Amino acid sequence: xxxxxxxxxxxxxxxxxxxxxxxxxxxxxxxxxxxxxxxxxxxxxxxxxxxxxxxxxxxxxxxxxxxxxxxxxxxxxxxxxxxxxxxxxxxxxxxxxxxxxxxxxxxxxxxxxxxxxxxxxxxxxxxxxxxxxxxxxxxxxxxxxxxxxxxxxxxxxxxxxxxxxxxxxxxxxxxxxxxxxxxxxxxxxxxxxxxxxxxxxxxxxxxxxxxxxxxxxxxxxxxxxxxxxxxxxxxxxxxxxxxxxxxxxxxxxxxxxxxxxxxxxxxxxxxxxxxxxxxxxxxxxxxxxxxxxxxxxxxxxxxxxxxxxxxxxxxxxxxxxxxxxxxxxxxxxxxxxxxxxxxxxxxxxxxxxxxxxxxxxxxxxxxxxxxxxxxxxxxxxxxxxxxxxxxxxxxxxxxxxxxxxxxxxxxxxxxxxxxxxxxxxxxxxxxxxxxxxxxxxxxxxxxxxxxxxxx
Numbered sequence: 001x002x003x004x005x006x007x008x009x010x011x012x013x014x015x016x017x018x019x020x021x022x023x024x025x026x027x028x029x030x031x032x033x034x035x036x037x038x039x040x041x042x043x044x045x046x047x048x049x050x051x052x053x054x055x056x057x058x059x060x061x062x063x064x065x066x067x068x069x070x071x072x073x074x075x076x077x078x079x080x081x082x083x084x085x086x087x088x089x090x091x092x093x094x095x096x097x098x099x100x101x102x103x104x105x106x107x108x109x110x111x112x113x114x115x116x117x118x119x120x121x122x123x124x125x126x127x128x129x130x131x132x133x134x135x136x137x138x139x140x141x142x143x144x145x146x147x148x149x150x151x152x153x154x155x156x157x158x159x160x161x162x163x164x165x166x167x168x169x170x171x172x173x174x175x176x177x178x179x180x181x182x183x184x185x186x187x188x189x190x191x192x193x194x195x196x197x198x199x200x201x202x203x204x205x206x207x208x209x210x211x212x213x214x215x216x217x218x219x220x221x222x223x224x225x226x227x228x229x230x231x232x233x234x235x236x237x238x239x240x241x242x243x244x245x246x247x248x249x250x251x252x253x254x255x256x257x258x259x260x261x262x263x264x265x266x267x268x269x270x271x272x273x274x275x276x277x278x279x280x281x282x283x284x285x286x287x288x289x290x291x292x293x294x295x296x297x298x299x300x301x302x303x304x305x306x307x308x309x310x311x312x313x314x315x316x317x318x319x320x321x322x323x324x325x326x327x328x329x330x331x332x333x334x335x336x337x338x339x340x341x342x343x344x345x346x347x348x349x350x351x352x353x354x355x356x357x358x359x360x361x362x363x364x365x366x367x368x369x370x371x372x373x374x375x376x377x378x379x380x381x382x383x384x385x386x387x388x389x390x391x392x393x394x395x396x397x398x399x400x401x402x403x404x405x406x407x408x409x410x411x412x413x414x415x416x417x418x419x420x421x422x423x424x425x426x427x428x429x430x431x432x433x434x435x436x437x438x439x440x441x442x443x444x445x446x447x448x449x450x451x452x453x454x455x
Contacts, residue, residue, distance in 0.1 A: 043433035048387050048419040049443050053370040057452035058273050059404060060363040062264030062334060063307070065356055069337065070256035072232065076245040077223040080104030085241040089252065093234045094342075102239070102251060104224040113217040120210040127203050134196045141189040148186050151179040230256050235355075260341040260353050262304060263322055264334050264361035269402065271332040274300060275321075277365045295321075300365045302336045306351075307358045314338045314353055316361065336361055364452055372414060373407045373450050375442075378422050384414065385421035385428055393421065393432045405449055 084103035088095065095101065158175045161167040232254040239251045266274075278296040297318040306312040315338070322333035341353035353359075378384055379400065388394040398413030414420070419436065 043391065043435040044425055045435045045437060046387075046393075046421050046423045046425060047439045047442070048421050048436045049374075049439055049446070051372065051374065051414050051418045051420050052416055052443070053372045054447045054450045056367040056371040056373060056409070056450045057364050058277050058367050059452065060266050060270035060274055062266035062331070062361050062363075064262040064264040064359060064361060066260050066262050066304075066338075066341075066353055066359055068255035068257070068355055069259040069261050070230065072229070072254045072256070074102070074226050074251040074253070076104070076247060076249045076251055078104065078109065078220045079245060079247045080106075080108070080224060081244050082239055082241050085239070089234060089237055091234055091236055094257065095228055095232055095234065095254075097228050097230045097232075099228045100225060101228055102226040104245060106221055106224045109217060109221040109224060113214065113221060116210060116214040116217055120207065120214060123203065123207045123210055127200075127207065130196065130200055130203060134193070134200075137189060137193050137196065141186065141193055144182065144186050144189055148179070148182040151175075151182045155179045226251065228254070230258050233257050233354075255355055257342045257352075258340065260338045260355075261319065262316070262336050262338070262359055262361055264336060265326050265329050265331040266334050266361075266363070267331050268325075270363075271321075271334065273402065274363055274365055277367055300363055302364075303362045304336065304338055304353070305360045305362065306353070307360055312350060314341060314344065318363070334361070334363070371401075371450070372410045372416065373446065374410060374414070374420055375422055375446065376403050376406050376408045377424070378420055379408055380424065380428070385423075385425070387419035387421060387434055387436050391434050391436060393425075393428065393430060393434050395428065395430050407446065407449060 081104065082102065083105050084100065086095070086099060086101045089101050155175050158167055158172050162169065162172050235253045235255055237252040239245055239249070245251060275295060278299045279294055280296055297320070300318045302316040302318055304314045304316045316336040317339075318334060319337045320335050322335055324333070325331060326333055338353060344350060345352035374384070379398075382400075383395050383397050386394040386396055396413060399411040401409040401411040403409070419438070421434070421436075422439070422442065425432075
């Protein structure tokens with residue numbers, strides 16, 4: 001009896017528990033959800049621009065150290081005492097081309113020239129004598145040859161008379177001896193004449209050797225004078241006046257101020273874009289060995305700016321791309337040349353572009369094709385926000401070719417004419433209502449920035 005009551009109580013508790021769970025489920029199901037509707041939310045005012053292609057100036061920057069294009073290390077090619085030193089031949093002095101900077105004692109070299117000239121005059125006199133001897137021998141040979149012909153004719157005549165008995169045998173023998181003697185004389189003159197060309201060749205060789213020595217002596221004399229070959233700046237001087245300079249001794253060091261060059265380290269990605277923009281096709285199917293045949297360097301506009309001094313700039317030209325990569329930065333090495341680096345100097349406000357200055361080199365070249373560019377700020381982790389149909393926000397991934405000067409060049413993912421949202425709404429929910437405001441001024445600024453005008 002007690003067990004039955006216990007079972008009934010348990011059953012009632014179970015039914016009550018199930019009823020409570022059922023009641024809670026009904027209440028949760030019937031509970032009114034919070035109203036949330038994109039359509040009912042007020043539109044968000046955002047700025048948009050029209051996506052478009054535009055002329056684009058590809059730019060790159062690199063840093064480097066200035067160096068003179070030409071450096072003169074003056075070395076004594078001849079030995080001698082310093083007899084002249086320019087009074088302004090000191091470190092840092094600017095001297096014009098044609099200035100006599102240093103001179104060594106020319107005495108011994110002038111004496112050597114006089115000695116060689118005398119030797120050459122003697123050889124020339126001997127050559128004249130040989131020429132006269134040749135003419136005389138040839139003329140004498142002609143005369144003796146004529147006498148030989150007369151002697152031969154006389155010998156033939158006496159031989160005919162001997163056959164008739166008109167002359168004696170002794171007369172015949174006498175004429176034969178005379179003819180043989182004349183033949184010997186002619187042969188001797190002919191042999192003598194044949195030896196004269198070899199004597200002439202030997203004499204010519206002696207004259208050529210003397211001329212060579214004379215030219216060497218004159219060169220030695222010229223090497224005693226050190227004249228500035230171009231406008232220069234003296235870097236260091238290692239000799240004093242009256243000091244003896246030994247052969248091969250360094251005398252002074254000077255840099256040309258007519259041109260300077262900078263080997264700028266440019267990131268490979270930037271350098272590759274520049275080179276591709278100015279590359280020209282090669283007519284021959286074979287690859288050109290010289291890179292200048294394939295790259296139009298003059299099409300690259302470059303400028304050198306002194307680091308730490310904005311506004312101090314010098315126009316430059318790209319002369320070549322140095323071989324290999326920089327071992328430290330693994331960047332390309334582009335060499336630019338600056339003409340007349342001292343021409344814009346105005347001390348102390350504006351220094352000259354001197355050796356070992358740290359500078360920034362800027363490069364720019366027009367892109368062969370117009371590019372589709374947007375503000376870099378409109379990129380959101382590889383996505384952009386677009387204004388879709390019914391003014392609803394769309395999110396779309398894009399492929400970025402490169403970024404430059406606050407612009408992102410889009411390779412894929414956008415089409416010309418689409419409206420790009422330049423703001424950064426938070427949160428940016430796809431499908432949210434947008435109230436667009438087109439910013440045409442920003443579109444114009446982007447074009448100026450792409451062309452390089454706004455830099």
